[in-house]
Amino acid sequence: MLLGLLLLVFVIGAAVVARRRKHFAHVEDSGWPPNESGVAPAIPAGATARPEPVPTPQEFRRLCAAELDRAGWTTQMGFTGGGVGPDIVGKRAGTMLLVRCRQSRSAITGEMVDEAAAMGARQEGAVTALVSDAPFSGRARAEALRQRVHLLRDTELAEFGR
Template sequence: MPRPASLADRLFWPILAGGAASLWFGPKALAVAGLVVLALVVHRLGRGGRFRRRVRAIARRHRETLALRRRQESYVDPYGNEILDGWLRERSYFAERTVLPRLEAEGYGDLIEVRWDEILAIVEAASLSVAAPDEAEDLPEDGIAYERYCAALLERAGWEARTTKAAGDQGADVVAERDGVRLVVQCKRYAKPVGNGAVQEVVAARSYWNADCAAVVSNAGFTPAARKLAAATDVWLLHHDALPDLRARPAGRSR
């Protein structure tokens, strides 16, 4: 990629041309060259502000999704600490895949590395600018009740969903069918991210129930190991917020 022209590069030829023209046309030519130089300086000095406004505009366009993903990828541990590891990965993913390509296309590529922390701060602010709905009062505390809760959410999306018996479920807490597609679901009401054990269980359940697709649903996000295994076995990792709109393949697949 060619190096962006510096301010000195941009000023060199106007100054040179203005100096030469002043020898022929006098002070008026020098004044015109001075105005050109001043305009270039003002434009260049304002580039940082335009960069920030562009990042804000991109993040603001996705603020509702960012607010939801922040909630989905965060949780409070048993000691009352807010754990944001999953959200920080999601924030970086959004910046790298959504913000950076637009900035590079618009000629701000040289500012990305030096202003990376500023980009992340702007994305963070956008995620906090929308109040995500509070789920604490409605979310069941009991695991069995959480399974019924997830089944009810699937029914909102048009699935015929039923919970399985605790014994003999072979890793499926909910079995749902829609338009000839069978889905098996592991439901995890956790206070920490779900590990790859749940993914292994639902892969076995998919085979046992002769299902077309499999998902692990949780309120607390997923570990990197679970994400890696899910990607390799084509298992969906979902927050329960995604269930009422679940049609075929979820819009936000786990990475």
């Protein structure tokens, strides 16, 4: 009986570890350690490090929509309904573009690409894009290729589809 109890504890422990690994599998931190050389980055004399104001998520979406307008898309802000719909719907020459906007301080992960792909499939758009002000991880790039999601920086929107 003691052996059976030990086996049960081992199986439960293994299941908990496997579940945590699966839960954190999307976490990719290519920027760690932050500075391997051990030397602090030099700031030129006289230059003050003044942080730029960070737009709110709604302002970021509006900025993205304005950039798409400049690229020739007719845009409409989406009503996300709990985050499941597109942030921006763009139309041009009979093509519907569904955009998910993601502001982030860390790299965009494969899980975020999966969310955008699922949103695009639900809405049946011709083109799905994930737009961010952050870099894209290697896993995010691989997922985007597999699921046909365009990964764009917010600075690339004005040229998208020209």
